[in-house]
Amino acid sequence: MKRTVRLATLSLNKGKYDELCLVIGHYTDAKRVFVAHLRQTSLWGLLDRSKSFRDYVKARGLYPAGINVHLIDQAAFDAVDTCIRHIESCLAVGNIKAKIWRRFTDKDERHYAYACLTRYSTIGQIMGAGVPEIPTVTISPGARAKIAAYLHRIIRDALGSSWPTVVKARSMSLDSTLYSVVDNGTPKGKPRRYVKVVSSTNHKRIWLPLSGISRVSGNIRVVLDEEHKRAFIHVIYDVAPLAAPTGSAVALDWGITEVCTDEDGAHHGEEYGPALTSMTERRNKTGKARNRLYALSKRDAGSKRTKHIARNNLGTKKQQARTRRAKAQLKTISGAAIKEVVYGEGNRTRKNGRVGQLPSQRPREIIIEDLSHLRGKARSKKISRLCSSWARDENKERITVHAYVGGSGIQTVNAAYTSQTCPDPTCGYVHRDNRHGDVFHCRNPYWECNWQGDVDHVAAMNIKSRIKDRQINRFTPYTEVKKILDERFLRRMQSRVGARIVPLGTTDNGVRDTCVEDGATAHGRTLSIPRQRKLDVGGVQPPTRPSSVPVDRAEHAKAAGERRQERCI
Known part of the structure; x- marks a missing residue:
């Protein structure tokens, strides 16, 4: 490197x-x-x-x-x-490799499609309506033509009409x-x-x-x-790499309130959030003021006041210098946090050769989430401004370089619903109501879970668990991820002891075609089977509340009359 x-x-x-x-x-x-x-x-x-x-x-x-x-x-x-x-950037933004993975299920067809992307001569041949010959892959001419036609279409859409100038x-x-x-x-x-x-x-x-x-x-x-x-x-x-690390694997969740959070709940670069917020708020305030001045100067074009505003208030030199200083501050914070993750706490610098890089303090593998598909606006303007200044690509580049120096491997996993899924392996309930800002609280309406914690910590735990997930890979669409998670939650519900499963269909709780236990509702956790309390000090089991048993009304009235006669006697 x-x-x-x-x-x-x-x-x-x-x-x-x-x-x-x-x-x-x-x-x-x-x-x-x-x-x-x-x-x-x-x-x-x-x-x-x-x-x-x-x-x-x-x-x-x-x-x-x-x-x-x-x-x-x-x-x-x-x-x-x-x-x-x-x-290469167009192919990455267009998610070409993920589309090939979802389109073709045959191993040889995938191999041929990926081999066509390794050389620009074959890409050019495909864009010219040709069918490349790959000697290492043996598939039928019809299959090659079908794959080449599909690649031509998706590469054409990814490139569009853009070309560098x-x-x-x-x-x-x-x-x-x-x-x-x-x-x-x-x-x-x-x-x-x-x-x-x-x-x-x-x-x-x-x-x-x-x-x-x-x-x-x-x-x-x-x-x-x-x-x-x-x-x-x-x-x-x-760049010369260090000795091979011997530490455990580390999973990271990128954030905008801090640089990243690992699966142990440790936040790295907590000063990143205040610096990013300050930069975006100041830029927003300055932009609004400049827009008002620009509208004023446009309305009074040619006046002395307009010339004064254009000369002293609508320049870009100070604004660009301020932006450069703010971005440099964010880069410094991000770099220090990433070094802390890769080289260990207190071991992030090698100045003057006085700090040794211990292999036991460096992770052998770093698991990060795939954010290449993150596009579009957020739910609020404030979050959109923060995400527009969020240097997620630079963070990924920095951790790639430092992981190479530290000898750590990089693994990328699917990030869909990692911050909305309960990390408890016996629960796994996924719903958007589980997350409220930076706080995670499992809202499982079917049994007691109440898992609570920091949302970035939860996301990092789920990211680490997905490295061994064979159903959810990096290119799985988020809709398919939701179906897989819901099916797993359904199986956990069905395997609970003493539960009578009642189909619900599609409900407001986010679980499709799920079922509930006896008496469970979307607003509570009422169970018909009472919970067994622990033994008291004397070892006597306390009486439980008897369950209601339906009886015949005539017999019930006859028995009540007989009891009244006995009391009268």
Whole structure:
């Protein structure tokens, strides 16, 4: 695994900054042409090997004249990487693998469908109404044609009409032949490291002074910082894993009030919720005020007051800087919490080599929930604003990197109804009324359960139990998950001792085609069979309330008359 580190340069003078912008502009123009050319699905076979696309565009004279050839080579490689990322993101958002899993039940058909997605040449062939040949899979031609037609349809819907476009000239990728690293001393005798990058003039390079001393090697990316008139150098490093962990498996439930909660109920990163709430509320308040000012300036267009508002109140520089600081704070909190999970409490840093990474404090496996399908609005505007700023993808990326470093495996499970299902293995009642905010209370109306606790803790417990669930996999639709959970709850009800099952059909309690015990109602837990109380101190069993037995009214009246006559005598 590789890790990208961002190194900042000092502020550049006007000559250096303008020259760097000119080079990046040439690079961007070439990349824009290459990305637009790769929109043709017949050329997707060149995406499997970036050098093939370089040779293709060079043979057709698409290279601009007067520009460093090696720089344009890097633009071609960068264009290939951009198109690959776009295709992969569309396939992930479209949930293509899950659709294939649900569509085909035969093992060979699934193998063929998944094999078609491993190479971009086969994807391009499918998008061109072709049927790929996969040597490792032996199925009939008719089955291949059926699978290829289905893949063509779902991939077409996932891609839509979107395709990446290069709009802004902000960055360029350089290999080791297009830059060099030089160390020079400052007038005060302090060391200074420079990165000399290619310029628009032959045999001349741009000296970029770094703000610190860091190792720069391999392929790098130069990114402009227009606000501070400087640049960032993105360097890729190899990540070395630690010794294999020996700790137990850990299940995590992501949250917006804290970063995550494990199955033991421990909350990690509890300051994440207040920071996220503060950022979203301030952004909401500022946005409403800006909308009012914008409406006022639009109504009085051309006046002196409107010009003053536009100059002093409708700018974006301070707003963007505030957003960057808030996001950086959230990243810091999230990173510290994830390190605490992976490396253990008090073992999350390795500064100066004074803290040892004990294998027993690192989990051998980390189980997380799949939130890739989370789309749309929440029930309230406040929750929608929080979720829009919730960096769940970044949290997943961070825990993937740190789990690799710590030697822990990552397992992803289905997250449907994990916060609405009772974690008691003898209950398992699932209903949305079980959850009220951050509090979980089992509302099982059929027998006494009353399981109470934190909702994130409950979700983490259910996530850990699903890692061994053979019926509910990662791609199971949430509607099917609900049916499976209801069927299991029905079987638990039927297996209870002394219960007479009465079919209810579809009820308001959320259980479809369930049944209840004798006397059970949706509003209480009244049972016809009285509960046996424990023995008292003397060992005598207390009398129980006799159950009502229906008798004949005539006989009952005759017996009552005889008792009255006996009392009179």
